[in-house]
Amino acid sequence: MNVTETDVVIVGAGPVGLFGVFQCGMLRMQCHVVDSLAEIGGQCTALYPDKPIYDIPGLPGVNAGDLIGNLVRQAAPFLPIYHLGQTADRVEHETDGRITVTLSSGVKLRAAAVILAAGGGTLRPNRPPLEGVEGYEGRHVIYRVDQIDALRGRHVVIAGGGDSAVDWANALEPVAASVTVVHRRPRFRAAPASVEAMMASVERGRISLATPCQLHSLEGDGSAMSGVVIVDDTGTTRTLAADTLLALFGISPHLGPLSDWPLALDGATVKVKLPSCETTLPGVYAVGDIAQYEGKLKLILTGFAEVAAAAHAIYPRVHPNEVLHFEHSTTRGVPASPPGDVTRQEAVEALS
Numbered sequence: 001m002n003v004t005e006t007d008v009v010i011v012g013a014g015p016v017g018l019f020g021v022f023q024c025g026m027l028r029m030q031c032h033v034v035d036s037l038a039e040i041g042g043q044c045t046a047l048y049p050d051k052p053i054y055d056i057p058g059l060p061g062v063n064a065g066d067l068i069g070n071l072v073r074q075a076a077p078f079l080p081i082y083h084l085g086q087t088a089d090r091v092e093h094e095t096d097g098r099i100t101v102t103l104s105s106g107v108k109l110r111a112a113a114v115i116l117a118a119g120g121g122t123l124r125p126n127r128p129p130l131e132g133v134e135g136y137e138g139r140h141v142i143y144r145v146d147q148i149d150a151l152r153g154r155h156v157v158i159a160g161g162g163d164s165a166v167d168w169a170n171a172l173e174p175v176a177a178s179v180t181v182v183h184r185r186p187r188f189r190a191a192p193a194s195v196e197a198m199m200a201s202v203e204r205g206r207i208s209l210a211t212p213c214q215l216h217s218l219e220g221d222g223s224a225m226s227g228v229v230i231v232d233d234t235g236t237t238r239t240l241a242a243d244t245l246l247a248l249f250g251i252s253p254h255l256g257p258l259s260d261w262p263l264a265l266d267g268a269t270v271k272v273k274l275p276s277c278e279t280t281l282p283g284v285y286a287v288g289d290i291a292q293y294e295g296k297l298k299l300i301l302t303g304f305a306e307v308a309a310a311a312h313a314i315y316p317r318v319h320p321n322e323v324l325h326f327e328h329s330t331t332r333g334v335p336a337s338p339p340g341d342v343t344r345q346e347a348v349e350a351l352s
């Protein structure tokens, strides 16, 4: 497997990692950005894209998804290479002082420095506590829909009561053979218009509701699923004939592979020294939610300042023979955006 040389590897394409691309770019340092999720944006995209954030300086209210869109545009002139759907698994220091990060795909990125902007770690969907669920995962038990057409003609049970559950019920209603939504409460915590649309489909007999009910178990031979057993609040169980369970119980962070990196940890966070945000591993910096020091505030704005400081601390590693003269962005300016509008998809380059 070839090794790709770059200036800085950023682990995490959340808001802080994205702003890291801009800060490094302003200091003439090229970045490769790795994220375990298929989408750019970290918690903002995965957990609350439509919620307004009110404490980003200069933006009295901005939807989390729009903030990410703007950060992607701000980073675009510096031509970052995104490696999405891959984890940064291992780190090695080379004898020449450079650092190699190995991704889950086997791709190796060698850089002068690494910035961990990894939030609470890899974000993973919460798995329902059902016996043997692992055996059905992928084909019968899924946690997100990548291609709606793959569920054409399927008997789908959707478990969950938030926006995702209601939106997917509405989207799958014309496609799936049947859709049943299981929720432990009688009411759904979703956009009123979406709930209204779902209830209209329930009245037309196109969507079935099982509320208040919870998942009880799965029926099948351990790899081919034939039904989902649910239980109501009186303890009565019944089986829904189904070949697909779409379980939407949110996403939680796990420190993941970084817990095996030889870093000084404080619980699920990485200890850093200020102001550089360097960790106990030379050349490896941690910023944003994952960085820990006394008085740390887990806010996006804190992460922005941390990654700016880390980028300036990294500069001599990338440009060892140059003295850094501090300049404001108003003085330095930014390079023109690449031709056309670089979208998230266009910016993604699979190097595996």
Ligand code: FAD
Binding pocket: 011, 012, 013, 014, 015, 016, 017, 034, 035, 036, 037, 041, 042, 043, 044, 047, 048, 052, 053, 054, 055, 086, 087, 088, 089, 117, 118, 119, 120, 121, 122, 123, 255, 256, 257, 258, 287, 288, 289, 290, 298, 299, 300, 301, 303
């Ligand atoms: P994250 O956004 O967590 O991104 C980290 C990324 O790193 C993730 O995508 C993860 O998949 C990836 N990753 C981790 N480990 C690896 C690995 N080994 N390999 C590859 N990828 C990896 N903050 C505010 O300032 N204001 C608010 O109003 C606000 N509201 C919030 C509301 C909600 C509902 C939530 C959940 C959070 C809110 N926050 C708010 C917190 C804010 O979202 C976080 O502080 C911010 O997302 C941290 O950014 P980050 O870039 O450090 O990490």
